[in-house]
Amino acid sequence: MKDHVNSFLEYLQIEKNYSSYTIEFYKKDIEHFILFMKEQSIATLDDVEYFDARLYVSSLYEQQYARTSAARKISSLRSFFKFLLREKIVHENPFILVIQPKKGVRLPSFLYEEEMQQLFDSCDDSTPLGKRNLALIELLYATGIRVSECANIMVDDVDFEFSTILVKGKGKKERYVPFGIFAAEALESYMNNARSLLVDRSGHRSLFVNARGGPLTVRGIRHVLNDVMKKASLSGKIHPHMFRHSFATHMLNNGADMRTVQELLGHTHLSSTQVYTHVTKEHLRKTYMNSHPRA
Template sequence: MKNGHYIDDFLRYLEIEKNASVYTVRHYASDLQQFTAHLEEQRIDGFETVTYLHVRMFLAKLGADDYAKRSISRKLSALRSFYQYLLREGAVAVSPLSYVRTPKLEKKLPRFLYLEQTLALLEAPDLSTPLGVRDRALMECLYASGMRVSELVGLDVSSIDLDNGIALVFGKGAKERYVPLGELAVDALRSYMDDARNELLEGKEALPLFLNYRGTRLSDRSVRRIVDKYVEQLALASDVSPHTFRHTFATHMLEAGADLRVVQELLGHVDLSTTQIYTHVTKDHLQSIYNKAHPRA
């Protein structure tokens, strides 16, 4: 394609100027490559010649190939962002996405854990080993703060103030926020930082807070494997993930009477509507308790 270099330029723009996550850049790259392949099949040479009908044909093909609405919606989002970039750069005069509607998505209620399940997970690690102490600390940290896994693995030792029980996290779009940790999470972190972390370092120096067995920073995928191990050990539902701690934090906070805007701030949500999904969870939870407890429910 004659101006295919615009995709590389756009991905660099996302990474450097928009500070998009590695996950977002990777998926947008895949979506745009798929769109480009479709254009080449249709013998369309150049993004400036793409019309509304070409985009509709692409969407129709995705539907025929049984792509989920959520996947189609993400691909549309990638195309919208890409054409906004092309407009800004003067590479196109109009966006062919202007009159394309995003498919309506069903709101999926987030998966969360009940309190007894949460406590079982937190208490599952073997505290006689450095890795077990680390695992307890990182899960306590996830549940106490509601931070994203990417925020957790990005923490350095300097990000944590144990005396005041707070952590400074870097969220989406390089936005900073302070999150409380709570007494039990502080105790678990203190145990980890006083002994277990030094054993993992083996005399070396390192900035990251959470380390793997080689003494280097844990990755998102490593945290997933750690949580998977204890989920399997306790025979919990297979769809429990590190992100489930974030959903659980928000749900438990709202069930205990926390203000929705406070939870929004703690989670680092820009839009209150993103946080409001948890109110549906709590309503469902209250209904289920009522149905079980009331003799004439």
């Protein structure tokens, strides 16, 4: 059974080109189901039937798994058994007819334009770290890139002539993302006057540098953003994706079309981008309810 799992994980890595982060989730989901098989005395993967799959789903609800987590586990196992069926290891896919629980629509949280301005104003760009912080948040907001993508940007990926950045996204997909004049000015100031003062002796080419001189990691970016949030005296916790959400929401609020935003965000499916229309509609509804005299 372990060999079959490893073969599937190799298939995800080599043929599907999934990230190690995604593959780890698949592995955990399959291991969780194998534990269930042992509890139910199911000897082999080929012995799993539709009834067993239904029983497993029921056990997820009994353990009070969130709908999103249950849906992910079902999807992982459906893909796993599809692979096993293709390899003729099993004779049927017991999860093919299992109905996934509907996911609740969770609206992305975002910062208003006034709040974004407070963040920019809170950065003291008279110091090297202050210049880095301003360049970081300007770039995140200007491009809507993921924090993991931001952490992987190299100095040579920035093209000031065309105001674009080469971004390595999910599944090793690359795309060019434009940035505006505010981000350009902050980046130039940081790269010309601060980065060389921060970088360590290794001379690495990562664009953003931490206080010790090494590459700024995703965790480090999260720490920087929380620190900037405190200095800006904004209430609530900030998370890195809020810049991505704010980028998409503000673009749509100001008339950008859905397809353009989809391409800029690097979304494979338009449905991933459409969630932001719910945010903009909710924003319009709240504005109307607060402003109209007979709302």
